[in-house]
Amino acid sequence: xxxxxxxxxxxxxxxxxxxxxxxxxxxxxxxxxxxxxxxxxxxxxxxxxxxxxxxxxxxxxxxxxxxxxxxxxxxxxxxxxxxxxxxxxxxxxxxxxxxxxxxxxxxxxxxxxxxxxxxxxxxxxxxxxxxxxxxxxxxxxxxxxxxxxxxxxxxxxxxxxxxxxxxxxxxxxxxxxxxxxxxxxxxxxxxxxxxxxxxxxxxxxxxxxxxxxxxxxxxxxxxxxxxxxxxxxxxxxxxxxxxxxxxxxxxxxxxxxxxxxxxxxxxxxxxxxxxxxxxxxxxxxxxxxxxxxxxxxxxxxxxxxxxxxxxxxxxxxxxxxxxxxxxxxxxxxxxxxxxxxxxxxxxxxxxxxxxxxxxxxxxxxxxxxxxxxxxxxxxxxxxxxxxxxxxxxxxxxxxxxxxxxxxxxxxxxxxxxxxxxxxxxxxxxxxxxxxxxxxxxxxxxxxxxxxxxxxxxxxxxxxxxxxxxxxxxxxxxxxxxxxxxxxxxxxxxxxxxxxxxxxxxxxxxxxx
Numbered sequence: 001x002x003x004x005x006x007x008x009x010x011x012x013x014x015x016x017x018x019x020x021x022x023x024x025x026x027x028x029x030x031x032x033x034x035x036x037x038x039x040x041x042x043x044x045x046x047x048x049x050x051x052x053x054x055x056x057x058x059x060x061x062x063x064x065x066x067x068x069x070x071x072x073x074x075x076x077x078x079x080x081x082x083x084x085x086x087x088x089x090x091x092x093x094x095x096x097x098x099x100x101x102x103x104x105x106x107x108x109x110x111x112x113x114x115x116x117x118x119x120x121x122x123x124x125x126x127x128x129x130x131x132x133x134x135x136x137x138x139x140x141x142x143x144x145x146x147x148x149x150x151x152x153x154x155x156x157x158x159x160x161x162x163x164x165x166x167x168x169x170x171x172x173x174x175x176x177x178x179x180x181x182x183x184x185x186x187x188x189x190x191x192x193x194x195x196x197x198x199x200x201x202x203x204x205x206x207x208x209x210x211x212x213x214x215x216x217x218x219x220x221x222x223x224x225x226x227x228x229x230x231x232x233x234x235x236x237x238x239x240x241x242x243x244x245x246x247x248x249x250x251x252x253x254x255x256x257x258x259x260x261x262x263x264x265x266x267x268x269x270x271x272x273x274x275x276x277x278x279x280x281x282x283x284x285x286x287x288x289x290x291x292x293x294x295x296x297x298x299x300x301x302x303x304x305x306x307x308x309x310x311x312x313x314x315x316x317x318x319x320x321x322x323x324x325x326x327x328x329x330x331x332x333x334x335x336x337x338x339x340x341x342x343x344x345x346x347x348x349x350x351x352x353x354x355x356x357x358x359x360x361x362x363x364x365x366x367x368x369x370x371x372x373x374x375x376x377x378x379x380x381x382x383x384x385x386x387x388x389x390x391x392x393x394x395x396x397x398x399x400x401x402x403x404x405x406x407x408x409x410x411x412x413x414x415x416x417x418x419x420x421x422x423x424x425x426x427x428x429x430x431x432x433x434x435x436x437x438x439x440x441x442x443x444x445x446x447x448x449x450x451x452x453x454x455x456x457x458x459x460x461x462x463x464x465x466x467x468x469x470x471x472x473x474x475x476x477x478x479x480x481x482x483x484x485x486x487x488x489x490x491x492x493x494x495x496x497x498x499x500x501x502x503x504x505x506x507x508x509x510x511x512x
Contacts, residue, residue, distance in 0.1 A: 001148045001149075001152050001288050003152075004148075004149060004152035004153040004156075005152050005155075005279050005280050006276075006280050007153065007156050008152070008153070008155040008156050008159065008279070009275060009276045009279050009280060011156050011159035011160060011163070012155070012159045012272060012275070013272060013273070013276070013338065014159065014163060015159045015162050015163050015166075016268070016269055016272040016339075017338055017339060017341070018163055018166050018167065019032075019166060019184070020269060020339045020341070020342070020343070020344045020348075021339075021341045021342035021343060021344060022166060022170065022180070022342060022343065023180075023181055023343060024262075024265075024342070024343030024344055024345065024348065025261075025262035025265035025266055025269070025344070025345075025348045025351075025352075026114075026261060026262060026265070027108070027110075027111035027113065027114030027261050028113070028114055028117055028179065028181050029181070029262070029264075029265040030105070030108060030114060030118075030257065030261065030262065030263070030264040030265055031108060031114045031115070031117040031118035031121060031181075032117070032118075032121055032181055032184050032185070033264050033265055033268045034101065034104055034105040034108060034118050034122075034253060034257070034264060035101070035117075035118045035119075035121035035122040035124075035125055035185065036121075036125060036184075036185075036188065037104065037249070037253060038093075038097075038100050038101070038104055038122050038125075038126065039093070039122075039125050039126050039127075039128040039129045039132075040128075041104075041249065041250065042089065042093070042129045043128070043129050043132045043133070043136075051082070051133070051136060051137075051231075052136050052139075052140055054230075054231045054232075054234035054382070055078065055137070055140045055231055056140045056143065056144060056290050056291055056294065056377075057234070057290070057294040057377055057378060057380050058074070058227060058230055058231050058234065058380075059071060059074065059075070059140060059141065059144045059291075060144050060290075060291045060294040060295050060298065061294060061295075061298040061380075062074050062227065063144060063295075064295050064298045064299060065298060072207075072208060073225075073227075074225070074227040074228075075141060075208060075210050076210050076211045076212075076213070076222075077213075077221070077222040077225035077227060077228050078137065078210075078222070078225075078227065078228055078231060079134075079137055079210030079211075079212055080210075080211075080212050080213040080218060080219060080222035081219070081222040081223050081225075081228050082133055082134070082137055083134065083212050084219055085133075086129060086130040086133040086134070087130060089129065089130070090126060090127040090129060090130045093122075093126035093127075093129065094123050094126050094127070097119050097122040097123045097126065098119050100122060101115065101118045101119050101122055103250070103254075104250060104253055104254065104257075105118070105253050105254055105256075105257035105264065106254065106257065106258075107254065107256075107257030107258035107259075108257050110258075110261070111261065114261075117179065117181070117182075120182075121181075121182065121184070121185045124182075124185035124186065124188075124189065125185045125188050125189060127189065127192075128188055128189060128192040130192075131192030131193055131195060131196045132192060132195070134196050134199075135151075135154065135192075135195050135196050135199060137210070138151070138196070138199035138200075138202075138203055139151035139154075139199070141203060141206075141208055142199070142202055142203070142206075143288075143290070143291055144291045145206055145208070146291070147202060147206070148288060150198065150199060150202040151199070153198075154194075154195040154198055154199065155195070157191050157194040157195050157198065158188065158191030158192065158194075158195060159191070160191070161187045161188070161190040161191035161194060162184055162187035162188060162191060163187070164187060165183040165184060165186050165187025165190070166183055166184060166187065169183035169186060169187070170182075170183035170184075234380060234382055247393060248393050248396055248397075248416070248419075251397065251400075252267075252400070252412045252415075252416070255400065255404060255412060256409050256412060259408050259409055260408070260409075262348065262351070263351075263408070263409040266348065266351040266352045266354075266355050266409055267355050267409055267412060267413060269335075269339060269348075269352045269355075270335075270352050270353075270355035270356040270358075270359055270413060271355075271359065273327075273334060273335070273338070273356055274327065274356065274359040274360070274363065274366075276323075277319070277320055277323040277324075277363060277367060278363070278366050278367055278370070281315070281316060281319050281320055281323075281367050281370075285312050285315060285316070285370060285371050286370035286371060286373070286374050289308055289309075289312055289371065289374050290374040290377065290378060292308060293305055293308060293309070293374055293375065293377075293378035294377075294378040296308065296378070297378045297379050302436075305378070305436070306436065306437055306438050307440065309371070309372075309375050309431070309436075309437045310437070310438075310439060310440045312371040313368065313371060313372075313428075314443075314446060316364070316367050316368050316371055317364075317446075317447065317450055318450055320363060320364050320367040320368070321364060321450055321451075321454050322453070322454045322457050322491075322495055323363060324360055324361075324363035324364050325454050325457060325458040325461070326360075326457075326461055326491070327356055327357065327359065327360025327363055328357060328360045328361070328458075329458055329461050329462040329465055330461040330462075330464070330465045330487075331353045331356040331357050331360065332349065332350075332353045332465060332470060332471070333464070333465050333468070333470040333484060333487070334356070334484075335349050335352045335353045335356060336349055336470040336471050336473075336474075336480065337470065337480050337481060337484045339352065340471065340474050341474075341477070346471055349471055351409065351410075354407070354409070354410035354413075355409055355410050355412075355413040356413070357410070357413075357414075358407075358410045358411070358412070358413030358414035358415075358416070358417055359413045359416065359417055360417070361414055361417035361418065361421075362414075362416060362417025362418055362419070362420035362421050363417070363420075364421070364424070365417070365420035365421035365422070365423060365424035365425070366417070366420040366424075368424040368427075368428070369420060369423055369424050369427065372424060372427035372428055372431065373385050373427060375427075375431050375436060375437060376427070376430075376431075379436070384430055385427065388423060388426045388427060388430070389423065391426075392419045392420075392422055392423045392426075393419075395418075395419055395422060396415045396416065396418070396419035397415075399411075399414070399415035399418055399419065400412060400415045403415055446504070449499055449502045449503075449504050450499070452498065452502070453494075453495045453496075453498040453499050453502075454495070456494055456495070456498055457491050457494055457495045460487075460490065460491055460494060461487070461491055464483075464487045468483055
């Protein structure tokens, strides 16, 4: 799961690198990022958010309690209800694009061309949610049957499609007198279609390819199926919980659109780097743990449930803490080596670095949430994470009021990071208080080992960040890349070498 997620994030980084090099950070790149966020907001809200959080526990419980044949009927009913819903939503989204852009980023009206481009690109990309909703359904099925590879690998197709469109299609559009950036939404739509297409053979091999009902009677039957109604019941609080995160994103994008042109893009480029550890560690762990935690709860195996949570949290500390340290002290070299080419200026490096440092403050919390929240979802308790998320949303906006006037867009990133730390700590305390999670022996020794190794790694990265001219080496790209590879490889050897010297055997730990 982590390997394929890494491939997805690497190709995603190449995608952002290419966009940064070709288009820089401007009103038009802000327009694309806003337009792409709109269908992604709905995707995270409905498809990969509330729907997945409700669907996977119901599916895992149905399989554990009633067997595969009864679960196939559940899949058919849910797929029918979902398919017709997202089709209607896509049509409405295309029609409502001007209003959606204004709601997301009214500040884009500072540049008429940028605002118009955002509306047009939203119309192109909004049906992307229909593809991704069905991909979320397929991924939930495959993950429940412990087929993790295909769902983890499919996001690569989106990135490859956008890269190909930017590389091959944008020069042709420019020759036709059309803004070259319009190649990007075309690549997004192609990527969505390809992601759904590759899921179909994997489902067919398992005999789980959904049969979609056509006609009023079939649709009514799908909506009245008890499993569908149970998912809808669970989606209510889940929708609120995921909606809180998306409301936070909406507010932050709206604020950023009123700041200096390029602010939305700087945050997006920083977010792409921050997604490496959150996706490779947090998302991968959450996806793998969710169906197993749900199955353990459904069968009453509380010891297995607690042991899996403990293992996940130790892995979070082991791998996320050094990543957070790297984002805090080594962010400028990372931004310089990855983005500082073509239209991406020295100022863009500085502003993206500030945003990345803000995200780094909360990285440990952002990753831990992906492990802690499934601990609640597996028990079909979605209300508790929702209540916590609502309070954290309010707290994040208080941070924005205090920080944005002084730190501009970097204040938005820092507010998200601080809010994530509060969220993760609250979730952890809740699991401890209810007795669902009981820490296994050895945490103090393990924590001191990781803390000491991270301290030495931080010192090395700080020295490298401050004693090499990363920004000034722009014209010597391969030299800069070579230094980056050397520093990161040395850091990894130092970190894991110190852990090994203190008696932590990574191979034995991972086998748990």
